Amino acid sequence: MSQQNLESLDVGAIREEFPILQREFNGEQLVYLDNAATTQTPDSVVDAMSDYYREFNANVHRGIHHLSQEASVAYEEAHDRVAEFIGASGGREEVIFTKNTTEAENLVAYSWGLNELGPGDEIVLTEMEHHASLVTWQQIGKRTGADVKYIRVTEDGRLDMDHARECITDDTAMLSAVHVSNTLGTVNPVSELVDIAHDHDALAFIDGAQAVPNRPVDVEAIDADFYAFSGHKMSGPTGIGALYGKRDLLEEMQPYLYGGGMIRKVTFEDSTWDDLPWKFEPGTPQIAEAVGLVAAIDWLEEIGMERIQAHEEEIARYAYDRLTAEPDVEVYGPEPGPERGGLVGFNLESVHAHDLASIMNDHAVAIRAGDHCTQPLHDKLGVAASARASFYVYNTKEEVDKLVDAIDDARQLFA
Incomplete structure (x- = not known):
């Protein structure tokens, strides 16, 4: 994207759609830099969910009355909208609503x-996997007797693709890899990983929690067998995520949660399952959240995913440059470019990440500190925890400057 197009993004107007960003703490306006954990929600998404509760709140697939019909149509069409957004030509049958990416992995x-x-x-994973993937497949390996192997992460925070080719063999049944690392910011070559897996007749699951919110994603171009993401990381509501799966695989799979809404026929002896995607969505689903997720997708596409990606990467590049200029700050992950997304993980020498985050909070700067659900990766990095500043479409370079100013205060406090 050209610099001119990047500058045409009216961040000031976008910020007006987020009243929470106007909040003040200790006399200072909030600087929200914890977007990799949860993004903020624009008024249009809140309004859409409010309209559902005010105008057609009812259960789906349960009644013939007007409200149930309206709710059912909205919920079903939400699957279609998500499928369109991620390039799943199979439509709603290939999109299962879950609570989040973690539940999709477990499914x-x-x-x-x-x-x-x-x-x-x-089962082949990467050393930079989120616990949603790592712990889930680790425990499945223990239950089934399958071996779990890990693709190495290089010193500059990238996947060792030569090692990937060694790890993925004819014995590999499943590759599960994160699209964008929530700790390093690394954008992994997921299409290449999927191709390697398919060359060995293995399936590929891609964790897109940090990718779908901020860049165009086409699951069919990637050729992933499964791809998952969460609504709350893309300016949508909490409590809803989506699992894309190739239809032939989903049709062969058996549900692992049972109850009402996912059955075709039940007798005292046995049960049969409804069509896709409903056989994987038992009980009363996330109806209001599905409505909110559609509103979030509409909002994102009105801005343009390419513009969102360009803006986020520009802010992350500025933050990377400012932080790496500090001699006592260690920054993790690749240098800015196509292989780095919109977050920066770092540590300030002699200051624990939790203490740094606490001082940031005194300045109304919200960052994340800890292991970011990647404890094994932090062990590899040789640190107990790291600080993380993660950016979204409403963040500015001035907010990065406030982050750096707060780091300077922490430095002086611990001198």
């Missing part, structure tokens, strides 16, 4: 993994 692990894996099979 595939339990519905596919427990039934298909056994001793002699291999």
Whole structure:
């Protein structure tokens, strides 16, 4: 994207849609830099969910009255809208609503993994996996006897693709890889990883929690067998995520949660399942959240995913440059460019990340500190925790300057 197009993004107007960004703490306006954990929600999404509760609040697929019909149509069409957004030409049958990316990982692990894996099979992960992937497949490996292997992360925060080719073999049954690292900011070559997996007749699950919110994603171009993401990281509501799966795989898989809404026929002896995607969505689903997720997608696409990506990467590049200019700040992950997304993980020498985040909070700067659900990666980095500033479409370079000013205060406090 050209610099001219980047500058045409009216961040000031965008920020007006987020009243929470106008809040003040200790006399200072909030600087929200914890977007990799949860993004803020624009008025249009809140309004859409409020309209549902005010105008057609009812359960879906349960009644013939007007409200249930309206709610059912909205919920079903939400699947179609998500499929369109991520390039799933199979439509609603290939989109399952979950609570979040973690539940999507568990759905595939339990519905596919427990039934298909056994001793002699291999599950290949990366060393930068979020616990949603790492812990889930680790435990499935323990239950099934399948071996779990890890693709190495290089010193500059990238995947060792030569090692990936060594790890993925004819014994590999599943590759699960994060699209964008929530700790390093690394944008992984997921299409290449998927191709390697498919060359060995393995399936590929891509964790897109940090990718779908801020860049164009086409699941069919990636050729992932499964792809998952969460609504609350893309200016949508909490409590809803989505799992994309290739239809033939989803049709063969058995549900791992049971109850009402996902059945075709029930007798005292046995049950049969409804069509896709409903067989994987038991009970009363996230109806208001689905409405909110559609509103979030509409809002994002009105801005343009390419513009969002360009803006986020520009802010992250500025933050990277400012932080790496500080001699006592260590920054993790690749240098800015196509292989780095919109977050910066770092540590200030002699100051624990939790203490740094606390001082940031005194300045109304909200960052994340800890292991970011990547404890094994932090062990590899040789640190107990790290600070993380993560950016979104409403962040500015002036907010990065406030972050750096707060770091200077922490430095002086701990001198």
